[in-house]
Amino acid sequence: MQKPFQFAAICIMACFTFVLILYAFADKPNDHKNGFMRKQPVVTAVWKRSLDLQYPAYYIAGYADQHIYLGNYSASQHLLTVNLNLKDTQQLTLTMPAGERYAWKLARVMVDSPAVYMTEGSTPALYRGKLDDLNMNRFLPQSCFFNMLQSISFTSFISRSIHIDSLGNKQNILVKITTDSPYVKLGKDIITKQVDGVFCTDGTLDYDRQTGQLVYLYHYRNEFVTLDTNLQVINTGHTLDTNTIAKIQVADMSTGTSKFSAPPTYVNSRARIADNRIYVLSSLLADNEDGKTGQQHEIIDVFSLDKGEYLHTLYIPLKGGARITDFIIKGDELFALQDRTLNVYSIHLLQ
């Protein structure tokens, strides 16, 4: 006598038991003690207001005195602008020159008021326009390939590009791109290789107009580098955790590309400079924090810009389940992008 349904029921139970056992024994981030402490008491930000963006996939394209500009990964020509009170939302569309071809999925809008740029580093293609009319025109055709771009003035940019040496080794480096000859200046030895050169050096870049300084924060190690607009390193600072060497495994494919071959240990997700401080959005819990804190808050460690000294920690209470993907700080307010929402928090700055 065959009993398919009995078999099915037993099989379902066995599968769930098996997969749940696998899950129970899997390494999860923050499962173990990370071996560092955060200063107490922490400052907890206070939620003030929020704006429903209606669509996912927004990123912060830039900000001016009174406005924030959001670009969208899935609509390359779309630009959303909103004032600091989250009122007067405007949907804008960039006008591209006819017949232009670029990889729109990779294109990013960058606002540096009164200019707006459309940047795409694998063609590479750069377009510039004015925020007033949004008519974009081809710009700086002498630029190099890049995978990250930051405007530092109306005639210069800092990019992160992949440099290939004579042996064929690839590595991320920072590059200064200017509108005048020689157009491209390589900043070697700012970003340092630890494992494969590309994944291990991944991170985020931010520029502070006030001081003319940039910060590059690594995703997989406890380090950030501050530099000036001529690619001179000012200081190397360390975030709180103990990951001095990136814990990642990378497999090289025969096609020439590389892939992670194990879950990477993600340490820091975003750094922003404001008022002589570096705000680092951290992914790791300290030993004097519990898992619940990490689930309900986003943790930002604050460092001094000049010396890279740890000052204090900010907790950002999360609204809903989504994590913060990007943020900026304007005065004593923090603007955080979380899935389809832009949330504003008040952060009381410690002196």
Add this chain to the structure above:
Amino acid sequence: MLRKSVLEIISFLFILLFVYTAVSKFLDHENFRAVIGQSPLLTRFAPVLAIAVPLAEIAIAILLAVPRYRRAGLYASFAMMMLFTTYIIVLVTLSEKIPCSCGGVISRMTWQQHLYFNIFFVLLALLGMWVHSRQTASGQPIHA
């Protein structure tokens, strides 16, 4: 007669599915191995699984193709699809940012589509098992 054709169609669909995904896993082996390595649940077993999973899929396809072993093949198909499905359910509900490594066009599906696709095949296998049991219970020869 109807039962027989239903069984033939179900077996054929599973053979197609398993051979297709197994071959694409073998062809793109280094990629498949890296991607399952990224899964927190499987990373420790990635080198073994990268061989074992496509081999198991081929084995099930052979079972389904040989009439004598079709019953075993249907049960194994059900177990295999159920294992994949529970893996997806557990990952999507308990974990974040999980890469897919199912082979070929199937890996371009979203998690939601993937889940529906899998559940369809789980139900298909269940139907096959049931029809097969009815066939033998009612005393008809399985294959003329």
